[in-house]
Amino acid sequence: MSARYSYRAVDVAGKPMNGYMDAESIEEVGSWLADRGYFVVDIKLAPLQSLVITGKKKAKVSSDDLNFFFIQLSSLISAGCPLLMSIDALEKQAPSLPLKGLLADIGEKIQSGKSFSEALKNHNNIFSNLFITMVEVGEVGGILDQVLERYAYIHDSTHRLRNKMFKAMIYPVVLLLTTLFVAWAVLVFVFPKLIGEIQASGQKLPLPTEIVLMTSNFVSAYFVHMLLSAIAVYFIYASIKKTESGGLFIDRVFISVKVIGSLIKQLQIVLFSRTLGVLLSSGVPILTSIQAVERTMGNRCYKDAISDAREAVSRGESLSQAISRHRHLFSDTIVLMISVGEQTGNIGEMLEKMGKIYERDLESTLESAVSLLEPCLVVFLSGFVALLALAVYLPIFDMGKLVR
Template sequence: MPVFEYIAFNPKGRRCKGVIDADNMQMARSRLRERQLFPAEMREVRSQDHSRKPVWGFLSTGRLRPKDVSLITRQLATLTGAGFPLVGALGSVISQTRSTPIKRTLSRIKDTVEGGSGFGDALAAEGPTFSPIYINMVRSGESSGTLELVLERLADLLENQETLKSRIRSALAYPILMAIFGGLVLFALMTFIVPGLVAIFSDMQQELPLPTRILLSTSHFLKAYWWILLPALIALPFLFRKARHSQRLGIQVDAFLLRIPIAGTLATKLAVTRCCRTLASLLANGVPILTALGIVENVVGNKVLAKTIAQAAKAVERGDGIAASLAAGRGFPDMALQMIQIGERSGSLEAMLEKVADIYQNESQNTVAALTSMLEPLVILVMGVSVGLIVLAICLPIFEMNQLIR
């Protein structure tokens, strides 16, 4: 059934927009009038529309946010678990949401499912909006007749991931903001204020103290080249991200990240958490082990660990165990490997993978809390020492001048 995007006015004259499915344009207009909406503009949303880049393409990817996908999954899991057919559940979610991107995406999916395609195929047609793990688990649920259970598990998995990301972001936001603000204050102090204060020293006939000479040189350098340094600092995160995603430098950058004290340990724990929880969800829903390892390789988020998983998949295909195959590579902690091996031997691999994910998720949260408690006083200490050195470098020549006068 075609899907139409509309802009209409309600009886109070207020402008509203949304999507509606109908057999044709005339039927869509009739349905809107039944809802006491008077259409001003209307167009058909075709299946290829989702691949078009938005007007502000440099600010938006044109995809649903992970938070939106998590919300949709939870609503569909609740409705299908209550006995709603899939098409009816999709229609209910479409009618309840106010987000136009969600309405548009779900309307295309509903249209594809009503046309006779499977739910997994309809999700795959949306491009990168839904991850491979999401699509494969849905297909597995469709084939086994347990779609409502799969959606429930997917909702739990996505919500768990979003909760962990939110906690990490909220914990690191304050110290990072303090560091950025403190750096800008020091930069402004060295570039605009210090040169005026130390200008009186340029006419002195005696050699300035070493701290003062260093301060003057640094200040002159920043004042002369600030227009290069600021864009370079702003571009640095983007260049780092591009290097991580490149085929040539990606594995070297990720290997370096894993070697950084504390931060490398945190990155390892987060990657192991994501890997084990994803693998447990896939195996529990009947996805073959080789297919599951291939999916996990793409979602682990670290090229070193991804290479280890890819090598492990080849070893598993030859008949080796998962734990022994992962141990042959780099990145996975010994405790995680031992627990996976115990799960293999006891026949409870999925449950053991969930336990590993829970353990390392808790350790990740504890590491973030410890890192936050260290960063805040560290930023304050660096700021205090920097300001103290600046004051000392300015005061030393004044003290020497007073001694000469005496």
């Protein structure tokens, strides 16, 4: 049974090196150090505290921190800085403690003799299979700098795109939630008190007032039931989406909705073309590349289509032929560009270009959708305020007429 040992050693020049290593015995650690030209100073079982610290594999690292890591590591490796030195440098300037701990553990694994990809596999809850696969290809082919640069581009582009989508939706969502909160507060607390006095006088209420009063009474009486029902619907939806058939059905429904479906299709095509293009350009075999892309897709309709395409390619068909069977998900333009890439031998480059084109289209579609949603919410809010004003002031005007 292996255990974790801490060691202290020096090289020929007298430079100290300290670290941890998982091994079967102290002799194994000593042999590993001696084989690499180090003179052993001390080897002992790692204390329990260090085991706990270095054994944290479930730490949460934010997308911003990962983006920092990928971009900075790519820059350092491309500049000719050794891998271990690059990781040590990034550990010192890491913007958060989780990333600092993660890089410290990766550095220790590499110091103990593991490859970069093997060190990453210990943190597969943080690093995607796509990244680990690309690193393995880079190590085997001696193109780690190119692979890291390409992956940094993929992650940074996806990260920026998600941030744009999030920022674009902040104003409409805040406006909608504010409208719903104000509507609830007015219907439950304000409106009943205003109308109660008018009802007490025996005056007949106008139609807008009766409609708002009925709505107010319903919300006041069944608010808790509505809230619990909404929570129940959410959990039922989440449970159905986790199942294979239920998730596929929900994804199909979303794709069939005009504006939402267009956004989903464009996003999935951007992920598909950019990821597959980078993998193929890095020298990853096409079947391995398609399988890696399949795992990155968030929509089950696209997952199934890409899985079907992978099986077709494994039988000897071209990728363009396999994709052409799913023209409801992949347009004629995509099929044509893949076909041209296959004929010219530049399929990876063609896919990367296609990813950039569809990313611009996605940003344009997103801006148009948000531009359309904002005035719709403003109109809804204005209509609600107008109806509420009529419901309040019409009885008051009628009461004034009676006084005259």
